[in-house]
Amino acid sequence: MAEAASAPAPSPPGRVSLAFLGVPVRGFFGFFGDHAILLGRALAGIVRPPFRPRLYLEQMHFVGVGSLPIIILVAFFSGMVSAQQTVRALELFRQERYVGGAVGLSLALELAPVFTALMITARAGSGMATELGSMRITEQIDALTTFAVNPIQYLVTPRVVAAFFMLPVMTMVFNVVGMLGAFLYSVVVKSIDYGAFMEYYRYWTDPSDYFQGCVKASIFGVALAVAACYEGFNVRGGAKEVGLATTSAVVSGSVSVLVLDYFLSDMLATFFPLRS
Amino acid sequence: MTASLRSPPSGSEPSFPRAKEGERDERWQIRIRGLKKRFGPQQVLDGIDLDIERGKTNIIIGGSGQGKSVLMKHLMGLLKPDEGQILFEGQDLVPLTEHQLNPVRKKFGMVFQYAALFDSMTVMENIAFPLLERYRLRRDEIEKRVRELLDRLGLGKVPGIEMKFPAELSGGQRKRVGLARALIDRPQILLYDEPTTGLDPIATKNVDDMIRQTADEFGVTSVVISHDMASTFRIGDRISMLHAGKIVVHGTPAEVMKSDLPILREFLFNANMGEHGREAKGREAEGPATEITKVSPPPTQSNPNPSPNPSRGAS
Numbered sequence: 001m002a003e004a005a006s007a008p009a010p011s012p013p014g015r016v017s018l019a020f021l022g023v024p025v026r027g028f029f030g031f032f033g034d035h036a037i038l039l040g041r042a043l044a045g046i047v048r049p050p051f052r053p054r055l056y057l058e059q060m061h062f063v064g065v066g067s068l069p070i071i072i073l074v075a076f077f078s079g080m081v082s083a084q085q086t087v088r089a090l091e092l093f094r095q096e097r098y099v100g101g102a103v104g105l106s107l108a109l110e111l112a113p114v115f116t117a118l119m120i121t122a123r124a125g126s127g128m129a130t131e132l133g134s135m136r137i138t139e140q141i142d143a144l145t146t147f148a149v150n151p152i153q154y155l156v157t158p159r160v161v162a163a164f165f166m167l168p169v170m171t172m173v174f175n176v177v178g179m180l181g182a183f184l185y186s187v188v189v190k191s192i193d194y195g196a197f198m199e200y201y202r203y204w205t206d207p208s209d210y211f212q213g214c215v216k217a218s219i220f221g222v223a224l225a226v227a228a229c230y231e232g233f234n235v236r237g238g239a240k241e242v243g244l245a246t247t248s249a250v251v252s253g254s255v256s257v258l259v260l261d262y263f264l265s266d267m268l269a270t271f272f273p274l275r276s
Numbered sequence: 277m278t279a280s281l282r283s284p285p286s287g288s289e290p291s292f293p294r295a296k297e298g299e300r301d302e303r304w305q306i307r308i309r310g311l312k313k314r315f316g317p318q319q320v321l322d323g324i325d326l327d328i329e330r331g332k333t334n335i336i337i338g339g340s341g342q343g344k345s346v347l348m349k350h351l352m353g354l355l356k357p358d359e360g361q362i363l364f365e366g367q368d369l370v371p372l373t374e375h376q377l378n379p380v381r382k383k384f385g386m387v388f389q390y391a392a393l394f395d396s397m398t399v400m401e402n403i404a405f406p407l408l409e410r411y412r413l414r415r416d417e418i419e420k421r422v423r424e425l426l427d428r429l430g431l432g433k434v435p436g437i438e439m440k441f442p443a444e445l446s447g448g449q450r451k452r453v454g455l456a457r458a459l460i461d462r463p464q465i466l467l468y469d470e471p472t473t474g475l476d477p478i479a480t481k482n483v484d485d486m487i488r489q490t491a492d493e494f495g496v497t498s499v500v501i502s503h504d505m506a507s508t509f510r511i512g513d514r515i516s517m518l519h520a521g522k523i524v525v526h527g528t529p530a531e532v533m534k535s536d537l538p539i540l541r542e543f544l545f546n547a548n549m550g551e552h553g554r555e556a557k558g559r560e561a562e563g564p565a566t567e568i569t570k571v572s573p574p575p576t577q578s579n580p581n582p583s584p585n586p587s588r589g590a591s
Contacts, residue, residue: 140393140394140395142354146385
């Protein structure tokens with residue numbers, strides 16, 4: 001967008017100039033616009049030949065399989081601490097037996113997709129931004145263009161598709177391991193009845209809860225991959241700028257996940273109301 | 277391909293008459309007219325007029341930051357100019373979309389300043405990359421072509437080079453692998469972006485020999501961006517100087533040596549031209565001692581083959 005060649009005219013008396021809002025407002029819309037354009041180009045790369053299945057598999061391995069250890073670790077302790085805090089609250093009413101259902105529901109709808117997305121943003125998102133940023137400053141992306149290879153189709157599309165498919169998978173792993181952690185704390189540590197734990201877990205949770213969690217996870221995956229690829233692709237400079245781009249990728253990816261979480265929760269609750 | 281004459285995007289006239297689109301010139305493979313490019317407040321290219329001679333090694337020299345790499349990126353379509361034409365075999369590349377540029381790019385090969393090898397791929401995978409992207413060839417056939425090229429570029433005897441990653445190679449090896457990757461699909465034109473920058477004198481001469489042999493053996497047109505005057509006079513068939521956004525000198529090495537342009541004289545005076553530069557200068561000494569002749573002006577539409585000053589000796 002062209003910058004104004006001259007300073008803006010002073011406001012008439014009695015009016016407050018809103019020109020100072022110009023940069024942040026434009027920046028806000030520019031941020032989403034640029035990301036939307038990159039996403040559009042990446043999606044177009046899915047249907048346009050040549051198709052490179054090897055690249056998709058490599059990225060799915062990086063995003064999914066490579067993140068498995070950290071997801072398992074975080075899920076286990078998240079499940080335990082979630083059960084711990086839930087039991088503390090329920091103990092006030094002597095209703096500790098509901099902990100299985102409460103933790104199961106919160107994991108399925110919120111904790112699993114959000115924590116999974118945040119962990120993968122930190123790990124895979126930063127890796128994507130660093131890799132693409134390094135490729136940018138060493139002219140490898142230009143080299144791709146000279147070989148008549150669309151760099152967005154080659155680099156961004158596989159990452160977006162991989163994140164779209166692997167985030168739900170990792171979210172389900174988080175659910176399973178998180179429930180295991182919750183079970184160990186509740187049944188083994190707090191001696192809550194095993195039967196009550198499982199009964200209320202089965203009664204309160206529904207496959208649609210896990211479906212909602214997976215829908216959120218897929219959308220989070222696309223958002224974090226686009227954020228990471230955008231930052232890496234637009235690096236200009238040297239190693240310092242690559243580092244800054246990596247930081248920006250993690251921050252913008254994480255913020256995107258948390259903001260999207262609110263809107264998606266609201267929207268999905270309309271289609272999948274909780275049973276009474 | 278026939279096409280109507282196109283106006284430059286902004287409507288302003290270039291310094292030289294436009295080369296006619298649709299006409300393939302037997303001598304000049306690429307013709308640039310009125311090329312302009314601005315980055316923010318800085319006008320980097322300010323009306324470039326330049327012709328690249330088919331089958332020859334064309335060198336573009338100039339000081340640091342003059343826009344030589346920017347000019348080269350325009351040839352590959354990595355940048356779009358603000359104004360001007362870039363005619364390749366008579367086709368203007370400027371208005372083409374990315375999709376339309378791809379078939380043209382396949383006729384080019386580019387050797388980047390630091391080789392720009394793909395870090396995550398081995399030497400074999402790097403060199404084979406264009407073939408894997410463009411054709412359905414058997415793996416053994418691809419490997420055979422890669423090995424042949426490595427042999428011709430003097431890398432065949434390095435043990436295990438095919439499976440090495442770029443980080444394990446020396447600077448000279450990386451440049452040769454970059455050249456192999458650019459050559460594997462037999463391009464018509466090879467672009468070199470400052471190929472000898474940062475190399476020691478022996479490695480520089482090796483790279484110069486490589487460029488010369490590549491041009492001779494493969495018959496490609498070479499465009500070399502350089503500020504190394506020794507290399508320029510060692511391998512150049514035509515030399516053009518970029519200064520202040522314009523081409524200010526254009527001719528053969530001997531013609532360039534005879535130019536009285538002050539910026540060029542300063543450039544040559546401060547440069548180590550090596551024995552080839554001194555040899556070119558020595559040729560002048562055998563001719564008329566006092567007469568300073570001018571180099572041929574860049575070809576124009578009305579005068580595609582301008583003759584030099586008839587009093588000059590070697591061309």
